Amino acid sequence: MLKIENLHCQLEDDADTKILKGVDLKVEAGKVHAIMGPNGSGKSTLSYVLSGRDGYEVTDGSATLLGEDILDMEPDERAAAGLFLAFQYPVEIPGVGNMIFLRTALNAQRKARGEEEMGAPEFLKLVREKAKELDISPDMMKRPVNVGFSGGEKKRNEILQMSLLQPKLCILDETDSGLDVDAMKLVSKGVNALRDEGRGFLVITHYQRLLDHIKPDVVHIMAAGRIVQTGGPELALEVEKNGYADILGAAA
Amino acid sequence: MDAPTNPWRDAFEAFKASDAAQMGASARDAAFARFDAHGMPSKRDEYWKYTPVRDVTPETPVPANNAADAFADVDAYRFVFVDGHLDAARSDRDALAKVADVAGEKGAPWMDGVFNALQAKPIIGAQQQVERPFADLNLALFSDGLAVRIPAGAALDKPIHLRYEGNRPAHLRLEMLVEKGASATLLESGAGALTTGAEVVVEDGATLNHLRAQTEVADKQFTALYAKIGAEAQFKTFTLAADGALIRNETQITMAGENGNGHIAAGVMGRGKALIDNTVYISHEAAHCESRQVVKNVMDDESKAVFQGKIYVKKDAQKTDGYQISQSVLLSEGAEFNAKPELEIYADDVMCSHGSTTGALDETALFYLRSRGVPLKEAEAMLVAAFVDEAILEIADEGLQNIIRKAVDAWMAERAAG
Numbered sequence: 001m002l003k004i005e006n007l008h009c010q011l012e013d014d015a016d017t018k019i020l021k022g023v024d025l026k027v028e029a030g031k032v033h034a035i036m037g038p039n040g041s042g043k044s045t046l047s048y049v050l051s052g053r054d055g056y057e058v059t060d061g062s063a064t065l066l067g068e069d070i071l072d073m074e075p076d077e078r079a080a081a082g083l084f085l086a087f088q089y090p091v092e093i094p095g096v097g098n099m100i101f102l103r104t105a106l107n108a109q110r111k112a113r114g115e116e117e118m119g120a121p122e123f124l125k126l127v128r129e130k131a132k133e134l135d136i137s138p139d140m141m142k143r144p145v146n147v148g149f150s151g152g153e154k155k156r157n158e159i160l161q162m163s164l165l166q167p168k169l170c171i172l173d174e175t176d177s178g179l180d181v182d183a184m185k186l187v188s189k190g191v192n193a194l195r196d197e198g199r200g201f202l203v204i205t206h207y208q209r210l211l212d213h214i215k216p217d218v219v220h221i222m223a224a225g226r227i228v229q230t231g232g233p234e235l236a237l238e239v240e241k242n243g244y245a246d247i248l249g250a251a252a
Numbered sequence: 253m254d255a256p257t258n259p260w261r262d263a264f265e266a267f268k269a270s271d272a273a274q275m276g277a278s279a280r281d282a283a284f285a286r287f288d289a290h291g292m293p294s295k296r297d298e299y300w301k302y303t304p305v306r307d308v309t310p311e312t313p314v315p316a317n318n319a320a321d322a323f324a325d326v327d328a329y330r331f332v333f334v335d336g337h338l339d340a341a342r343s344d345r346d347a348l349a350k351v352a353d354v355a356g357e358k359g360a361p362w363m364d365g366v367f368n369a370l371q372a373k374p375i376i377g378a379q380q381q382v383e384r385p386f387a388d389l390n391l392a393l394f395s396d397g398l399a400v401r402i403p404a405g406a407a408l409d410k411p412i413h414l415r416y417e418g419n420r421p422a423h424l425r426l427e428m429l430v431e432k433g434a435s436a437t438l439l440e441s442g443a444g445a446l447t448t449g450a451e452v453v454v455e456d457g458a459t460l461n462h463l464r465a466q467t468e469v470a471d472k473q474f475t476a477l478y479a480k481i482g483a484e485a486q487f488k489t490f491t492l493a494a495d496g497a498l499i500r501n502e503t504q505i506t507m508a509g510e511n512g513n514g515h516i517a518a519g520v521m522g523r524g525k526a527l528i529d530n531t532v533y534i535s536h537e538a539a540h541c542e543s544r545q546v547v548k549n550v551m552d553d554e555s556k557a558v559f560q561g562k563i564y565v566k567k568d569a570q571k572t573d574g575y576q577i578s579q580s581v582l583l584s585e586g587a588e589f590n591a592k593p594e595l596e597i598y599a600d601d602v603m604c605s606h607g608s609t610t611g612a613l614d615e616t617a618l619f620y621l622r623s624r625g626v627p628l629k630e631a632e633a634m635l636v637a638a639f640v641d642e643a644i645l646e647i648a649d650e651g652l653q654n655i656i657r658k659a660v661d662a663w664m665a666e667r668a669a670g
């Protein structure tokens with residue numbers, strides 16, 4: 001589903017800052033892959049490069065989604081192709097209503113895929129249903145995108161967007177950070193509800209806690225811009241117990 | 253050698269012979285003399301630094317672009333002026349005369365405290381030096397217009413809409429008295445006026461809402477609006493200006509009674525080589541008044557926005573609450589915003605603030621929207637709409653807010669398509 005080969009990137013306006021230094025990664029449909037790794041190792045950068053954020057220059061390697069080269073696509077084209085990034089830091093957009101935003105996004109994707117746009121009544125019903133599942137109040141839906149949302153509410157809003165947009169590949173960047181125990185359960189439930197044969201997940205996290213709820217099939221360790229180790233769920237448990245020292249030592 | 257010709261003087265001399273020129277003849281002479289003493293301002297004149305008007309002549313064409321009349325569907329008392337004269341057949345003069353006092357060609361007694369009363373009055377403070385050539389030319393040369401009194405306590409049932417059409421570079425005028433406790437809404441649209449001039453008096457406890465859509469002006473338009481706000485009275489003015497090659501809107505508000513409210517807001521959308529200038533002067537002469545200026549500019553290509561805004565607070569105008577914000581989003585590197593915010597305060601117990609910002613659209617927000625599938629131009633339109641909305645929210649009526657929102661969306665949609 002997602003295939004990343006030898007991906008290198010540096011900052012666009014500072015060629016000396018090389019962040020990704022040859023990432024190789026494959027996420028199969030129906031699987032959950034977790035990425036762990038020390039702060040600053042390039043996990044968020046990988047998610048940004050995949051989703052097309054400005055400021056990074058890919059200098060080598062490739063990334064394809066369902067066989068399509070995504071690196072040359074605009075961010076919105078990548079979204080329409082099925083890529084979704086739940087942000088580590090969801091963005092506040094004053095003046096843009098949550099509902100308008102969701103509906104515009106959903107219909108823009110549908111239009112890009114040549115599908116019929118969703119009418120207002122059907123959309124409202126769908127949003128209400130999903131929002132309720134994530135314990136997002138109607139009042140929050142009326143507010144501007146993420147404005148005045150607590151940290152945990154922002155993360156829940158990301159999952160709401162994900163479950164509305166029904167992407168093929170979901171990248172979750174530290175969606176667990178800032179969540180209380182109950183919210184963690186809600187979010188995990190939301191994610192697990194989306195798990196199916198046709199969908200892949202790339203879950204970036206620092207903690208086993210999230211992986212207790214969203215059980216990964218594969219765990220990768222990223223360090224200094226590369227995947228340095230890949231294993232099963234037990235790898236996350238090892239990190240939890242011993243930190244990165246052993247793994248990094250062995251990889252070096 | 254021949255003396256240099258002055259086309260404006262020639263135009264005024266020619267105009268003076270017409271019937272239209274007889275009303276207010278002495279005020280017209282005085283106004284023209286004020287203009288003539290200095291002529292068209294140049295870049296060296298303090299408040300004309302960014303806005304070149306030297307070559308504006310009486311024959312400046314006033315073409316319209318293909319935008320629709322924003323207020324076409326609003327149920328209103330319509331006054332349609334074509335080539336500088338009321339088109340009676342398309343206007344609702346008689347209907348308005350049933351509910352308000354519409355002055356005839358000879359004027360009316362109530363006009364004494366309005367006509368030429370605000371414009372001729374010298375302004376205290378630094379800006380009294382400001383040349384207002386177009387206000388003076390308008391007063392000297394106006395060929396038609398509306399003079400209306402809303403009787404005390406009356407709430408006008410629908411807006412008055414002044415509509416400017418035609419190809420002649422016309423000068424049109426409004427004189428308006430909103431008497432104690434009365435309320436009215438005033439709309440303006442159309443390209444068929446080179447200048448407009450307005451004097452409005454909003455008496456104690458009265459309300460006047462003014463909304464101007466300058467979305468059809470393809471070349472030039474110069475407007476001057478003078479307002480005097482009484483105690484507990486409220487005046488709100490909003491202008492949406494888009495694309496004009498050269499638009500200058502001057503507004504001068506005098507807060508003359510305690511607890512008055514004066515709001516000026518503007519949305520500006522610039523494309524090509526448009527230059528759109530909002531120059532505002534608010535004079536607080538009574539205590540406990542609130543004034544707000546909210547200007548939002550969205551500038552693309554090589555367009556330029558100018559905002560000059562002054563809050564002047566007289567010594568006795570204690571507890572004045574004056575707020576001013578002017579902000580620009582530059583959609584291209586060639587676009588420009590020049591701001592000249594000024595405070596001049598002689599009272600010691602006031603709350604006045606001003607701020608000005610310029611920048612591109614928020615990159616992070618743009619990426620967030622795009623990452624959800626919204627194409628770039630559409631994402632820009634959403635952020636622009638949100639940006640301009642802070643000014644639109646200053647409009648009192650929600651239906652009218654939505655009309656302006658639609659015009660902003662249409663502008664952004666055209667940009668996306670273009």
Ligand SMILES: Nc1ncnc2c1ncn2[C@@H]1O[C@H](COP(=O)(O)OP(=O)(O)OP(=O)(O)O)[C@@H](O)[C@H]1O
Pocket residue numbers: 011017019037038039040041042043044045046055088
């Ligand atoms: N736009 C940028 N400008 C400067 N440095 C950057 C930029 N983006 C990333 N970096 C640097 O690249 C490195 C990787 O950052 P990134 O955010 O990808 O790390 P991370 O693995 O997500 O870390 P964390 O676990 O703390 O979230 C860091 O050293 C960071 O400072």
Ligand SMILES: [Mg+2]
Pocket residue numbers: 043044045088173
């Ligand atoms: Mg990160």
